[in-house]
Amino acid sequence: MAVQAPAKRVFDFDDDDDDDDRPLTFKRTSTQSSKQNQLKSEVKKPLSQRHDGQPGKPPAGVQSLNGQSSNAQKTKTILSSKASPVKSPLASPTPSTSLARVSPVKSPVLYSKASTSLSDHPKQALKRNVSPAVKEEKSPTKHGIEPESDEEDSEDDVPLSARLKGNSNQGAKGPSTSARAKTQQLVPKTENKGFNEDLDDSAPLSSRFNMKSGTWTSSNRLNDTDEKKPLISKIQQNGSMMKDKQLKLSMVSGKRPLEKGNSSDPSSVKKPKLSDASTTVKAKQVTVKAEEKADDDDHIPIAQRMKKSTSLDAKSSSMKQKATKVTSASFKNTNKKFKKDMKNSKYGKSTKVPPGSGDGQKKWTTLVHSGVIFPPPYKAHGVKMLYNGKAVDLTPEQEEVATMFAVMKDTDYMNKPQFKKNFWDDWSKILGKNHVIKDVEKCDFTPIYEWHMEEKEKKKQMTSEEKKALKEEKLKQEEKYMWAIVDGVKEKVGNFRVEPPGLFRGRGEHPKMGKLKRRICPNDITINIGKDAPIPECPIPGERWKDIKHDNTVTWLAFWNDPINPKEFKYVFLAASSSLKGQSDKEKYEKARMLKDYIVNIRAAYTKDFTNKDTTKRQIAVATYLIDKLALRAGNEKDDDEADTVGCCTLKVGNVECIPPNKLKFDFLGKDSIQYVNTVDVELPVYKAIGQFQTRKKPNEDLFDLLDTSKLNAHLKELMPGLTAKVFRTYNASITLDEMLSIETKDGDVAEKVVVYQRANKEVAIICNHQRTISKSHSAQMSRLTEKIEELKGVLKELKIDLDRAKKGKPPLKDSNGKQKRNLTPEALQKKITQTNAKIEKMERDMQTKEDLKTVALGTSKINYLDPRITVAWCKRHEVPIEKIFNKSLLAKFAWAMDVDPDFRF
DNA sequence: CCGTTGACTTGGCGACAACCCG
DNA sequence: CGGGTTGTCGCCAAGTCAACGG
Structure with missing residues (x-):
């Protein structure tokens, strides 16, 4: 189709060129000498080494991408920097073995000037961030900037593991992993005085709320004033950062407005327009730098735009000052990097289509795609399993299911009676009443398992040529399914392969684990496609789609009912790199940023309600506090046929233990049955309120009996348009990254900066409780x-x-x-x-x-919680090649964020 | 209101590929 | 050059939250 649009391209290395799969190789000359950075124990490792100097084929464009280091000197805007803060490495012995240990609260971080204490900041920051909650404002006197704080800080240096509780004991993680215990101090002791300058309102958890009501401190990121600015104005400013330029497609009029109609944004009230994404890349960047600036303002009302048209930076930050010169310089550099992209882009600035003006929910105008691809039909292997020691004949259907079970021999599911039972329930139905096999316990699937292992081995033994050929073959078959054309722009489809049949692998103690997930047929699938687009041919002869829809208010291309839970659906969506996804991603972060402007008041409000006479209000206040401080999930109700996990609103009395004088110990299974263990100091009123909510209830009763997510969200929505519980997670994650990067980044080589980034990333992952299982080979x-x-x-x-x-x-x-x-x-x-x-x-x-x-997963927060603009801007400011932080997929997914102003701050 | 349905985001993990180091 | 690591990617489960229907 004509559409191969060269249109959007940002970084997309892949796309249209057909050589999509070409690995990117970044060549970088810089050597990262490993200098050790004294800050903490982390080391840079991974990033720095890879790619360097690799001979790979450096696409020209890419190369330039990295090239920045050479010229960019001006770019650096050093925030605070210079001081080299050396912190004592691991030295501090704080053997924090005790789980429950609560670390002392640290003083608030000072943003501005603080020269002297510069060196301290990082530490403080760190610590504070360790737990979201930590950053409370403490009285300066207490922990302030005193020298001794160092000692305390040392805790930071304590290995995570030490901080985690339970590591050692937990060897046996239940279903999942070990629990991680964190200890944090939520509350500062609160002295009311606090104040000021030192505190940053926007800080994550910090709470400045304690101040007596009323006094909030304002943040001091240069922009204190901002805080009080009317939202609107702020937003506009922020909004302006993004540019939305779209490239016009050559052929099609492709405009690719990211913006959806704008309309629907609930928050619209205050914020004129959140969205505008620039999904496209600005290929033009290079060529048109000047334009760029102009473009940024696309969404701003014209009148305003005129005003600012000249100054690029004005836009953003209201808060930060603009580094004008610098900025432009850096852009230049940046631009170079995009050279490659440029090559394709000769398009000028795009015309942006006025976004959807008006159409409230409309997600697309034209949509063309090829439907879905089905897994190949089952091929019987004929290997006979044993029953009571004797080989049994099975029909292909029976054998298929037996094989599914057999191949799971070495998984943990085999130790779960529920799994076996469910499997048997379903398999026995397929065997039929009269089958010889009457009892799973007498079945021996080993022959099938061995056959499977052999097959696997064979596959492994194939030469790389064979493998490659196979891969190409597959690619060829799938090629057409991989793309969709949305409003004239070619976009990648996410999951166009229909899920193959198998045994359901629920997480945790899922009641349905082991059930047969039957094969999906065309007849189960509903296709959603543009009215004028050709209906994808049904790939299985003789069958047909269940239904064809032309619903442009949704983004799915196809769906079928989940065989395990028929009232649920499995959707086929566009890939994360698509502009449709990019746009909503951007909106998500804009909403979180908006929270920054409201957070102070929200905290004040819930703090006040800790003692509200109305129990419902008190519960809402406390729940909101927990969501804010601990980044808990909302916690929807769950059915009995799902694993028993909880979130904030569904916490049970037994999940929270009150430890005098004011600590709370949380211990529960959250999403994916990942255990959350954390002991925190909370404000006394919270502590008392929790105690009240627990009284006269059994451990398995709801802690927040008067609450559920819809009530909570309804309340949140009154505080800020569009606010829901999950926004706090995004907010806390992103603000933490932003602050840690800003405080801890020092002069140094790229490798050191990358380490700083990773450390910040790690803190966020800990806050969000993103865990991973310890690899089998870890101890070895x-x-x-x-x-x-x-x-x-x-x-x-x-x-x-x-x-x-x-x-x-x-x-x-x-x-x-x-x-x-x-x-x-x-x-x-x-x-x-x-x-x-x-x-x-x-x-x-x-x-x-x-x-x-070993137990922290960094990826999830990077993908879902950290505003990529923070990262991109930081990379620009510090001359760190973005590829050091984002891999290929992330670069594609965050194409919309690549042109952010270097001064961008969350 | 309230339970259900529907759409979309978030999440850990396994398989595989790329890479590193002797 | 072989085996151990580490990084990517796809898979699909499990959340969130709004809209709907009564």
Whole structure:
């Protein structure tokens, strides 16, 4: 189709070029010498090494992407920086073994000036961030910037593991993983005084609320004033950051307005327009720099635009000042990077279509796609399983299900009676009443399992050529399904493959685990497509689609009912890189940013209600507090046929333990049956309120008996348009990243900055409780590292001895094999010693990082919670190639954020 | 109101590929 | 060059939340 639009492209390396799959290789010259950064124990590792210097094929464009370091000097806007804060590394011994340990509260972070304390900031920040809650405002006196704070800070250095509770014991994680215990201090003791300058309102959890009602401190990010600005104006400003330029497609009039109609945004009241995304890339950037600026204002009312047209930065930040010159310079650099893209883009600025003006819900105008692809029909293998020791004949249908079960032999599901039972219930139906097989326990699936393993092995043994051929074959078959054309623009489809049949693998103690998930046929599938688009041909001869719709108020391309739970659906959507998704992603972050302007008042309001006589109000207040401080999920009601997990509104009395004088210990299974364990200090009124909610209830009764998510969200919506519980998670995650980056980034090489980023990322992951299971080889890896370190230490010792001897003119000792070593000068030996020490330190740091991250999953927050503009802007400011932080998929997904102003702050 | 339905986001994990290091 | 790691990607389960229908 004509549509191969060269249209959107940002970074899209992939897209239209057909060589979509070409791996990107970023070539970078910079060497990252591993310098160690003293800050904490983390080490940079991964990012820095990969890609560097790799010979790969560096697409020209890409190359330029990285090139920035060379010229960009001006870009750097150093925020606070200079001081090198060295913090004591692991030194601080705080053996925080106790789970419950609560770390002392730290002083609030100072944003501005604080020169002296600069070095402290990072620490403080860190700590504060450790737990969202932590950042309460504390009285300066207390923890303030006192020197001793260092000591306290040291806690930060404590390995995560130490902080986590239960690690050790938990070896056995239940269904899932180990629980992580966190300890945080939510509450500051609150002195009312607090205040001011030091506090940042927007800080995540911090709470400045305690101040007596009324006084809020304002944040001081340069823009205090902002806080009070009418929202509208702020928003506009913010909004203006994004530009929305769309490239026009050459052929089609493609406009690709990200913006949806605007309309529906509930929040519209205050904010004129949240959205506007620039989904497209600005290929033009390069060419048209000037325009860019102009473009940014697209969504701003014309009148206003005129005013600001000249100054690029004005837009954004109201808060921050613009780094004008700088900015432009950096853009330049940036632009270069996009060279490649440019090549395709010769289009000028796009015409943006006035977004949907008017159509409230309309998500698209034209939609063309090829439907879905089905898994191949089952091929019987004929391997016979045993029943009572004897081979049994099975029909292909029976064998298929038996095979599904057989191949799960080495999974944990085999230890779950529920799984077996459900499997048997479904399989026995297929076997029929009269089948010889009457009892699963007498079944021996081993032959099938072995057959499966052999097949797997065969596959592994294939040469890479064969594998490649196979892959290409598959690609060829799927190619047409991979794309959809939305309003004239070619977009990637997310999951166009219909889910194959299998045994349901629910997480946690899911009551339906093991049930047969039957094969989906065309007859189960409803297609949604443009009215004028050709209806995809049904790939299975003789069958037909269940239904065809032309509903442009939704974004799905197809759906079918979930065989496990027929009242639920499985949808086929566009991929994350599509502008439709990009736009809603952007709106999500804009909403979270809007919360920043309301947060102070919201906190004040709920703080006040901690003691409200009306129990419902009190529950709402406390629940909101928990959602804000701890980034808990809302917690919808669940059916009995789902795993028993909870969120804030569904917390049970037994999930929260009150520990005098004012600590709460949470322990529950959240989404995906991931355990959440955390002990926090809370404000006394909260503590008391929780106690009240618990009285006269059994452990399994609802803590918030008068509450549910709809009531809670209805209440939140009164506080801010469009506000719902999940917005707090996004807000807290993003604001934490933004602040940590701003406070901790120092001068240094790219690798060091990447480490700073990762550390911030880690804090966010901890806040959100994003866990992963410890890899099977973790302990082996650790002991191997320990061994290596020991070995190096041995070498070191020997070197020292040799050094002593050399100084006295004696020859070195023999090595372990008894051979004489070379005579080295004391200087040479000294150098070796230094090198070895550095190596040991690096390894120790690597190890520490590994240990810290063994249960933390960084990816989820990056994908779903961290506003990519924060990252992109930071990369621009600090000359860190964005590819160091975002991989190919993320770059594609966040195309809409790539042109953000370097001064952007969440 | 309230339970249900529908649409869309968030989440951990396994398979596989790319990479690294002796 | 082989095996252990680490990073990507796809899969699909499990949440959130709004709209609907009575």
